Amino acid sequence: MRNIHIKSMDESNLLMEWPGAISKDIMKEIAAWQHAIEKNLGHLIIECFAAYRSLLITYDHQQIDAEDLEIELLKLPIDRKKFRTKKWAVPVCYEEEFAQDLLPYCDAKKLTKKSIIKLHTAPLYDIHFYGFLPGFMYLGGLDEKLAIPRKSNPDAKIPAGSVAIGGNQTGIYPTQSPGGWHVIGNSPIPLFDITLDPPCPFSPGDHIKFKAISKKEYLKTKEEVTNGTYKYQKA
Incomplete structure (x- = not known):
């Protein structure tokens, strides 16, 4: 210590x-x-x-x-x-309709969509703490090749579940909010629910592994969330 x-x-x-x-x-x-x-x-x-x-x-x-x-x-x-920590799998759909900034981000980084997804899903990210918004995880472990300055003009509305990159960090917007990070995908799972105890499903010290899913899988998971049958997956 x-x-x-x-x-x-x-x-x-x-x-x-x-x-x-x-x-x-x-x-x-x-x-x-x-x-x-x-x-x-x-x-x-x-x-x-x-x-x-x-x-x-x-x-x-x-x-x-x-x-x-x-x-x-x-x-x-x-x-x-x-002190025991857990490893969680977080599904992300990187289809363009869920990723408003993916194509310009590809151009800026001079990388293909396939390369970006591979680099983004490769690490086991560490949850350092929650902040900015209830349920917003500050993650460590982003590949340096994916780092990019935050937007000079932030967006007024980032959809809930948006997976984004800003600076040398990546994260998920748990609720709709303004934001200046580059959105490259969307996760269908809830990250903050005030009716639950605890309201955030993952704890600081735990680890996150992003898993690329198709639009079909995304919609299926969304339906499970709506029906109350979705269960968080271990990585």
């Missing part, structure tokens, strides 16, 4: 910060800490917010103060090896 810097932000928030560059190892440590905190100190914690190199802990200041919470944190048994 690295030397972690812990500081009080206000009477209800404590920030844990990890030194060094963004990495898979730091992601695993943050996920292990979050799991241990929620498991052992859940009665004191309101919520934990993970980022690439930090973990913000919102706690009930009427039960504990920052100094005592830090003491409790340092007592926690953190074993990254015992």
Whole structure:
């Protein structure tokens, strides 16, 4: 474990910060800490917010103060090896009707559609944290060949389920929203449902594998989602 810097932000928030560059190892440590905190100190914690190199802990200041919470944190048994993560398969249809930016993206990258799909579905992506929108996963692992600057003029409406690339990241828009990433496909599965516990099907520290599907498979999956029979698939 690295030397972690812990500081009080206000009477209800404590920030844990990890030194060094963004990495898979730091992601695993943050996920292990979050799991241990929620498991052992859940009665004191309101919520934990993970980022690439930090973990913000919102706690009930009427039960504990920052100094005592830090003491409790340092007592926690953190074993990254015992923290189990899962690998999930996420279906994506890369047909042009679901991928508004795919053809111009191909031109910009000087790559064929087939090459882009192959490169995009090859990695096992790491879920570092959720942010921007409820259910929006910040993923690590995009092939450098696919990196592209974000759009200078963002789109007003990106459809829910849009799989996109911006900078050196890829992600899925869980709901319709404005956005400046390049849309190369669409996933038919839900990524955020406030009626479920937890509302997001995947956890920080888990891994995502994109799986290319046909339009027929896409529509079939959409129907399963609508009927409530869809089950998330392990990779």
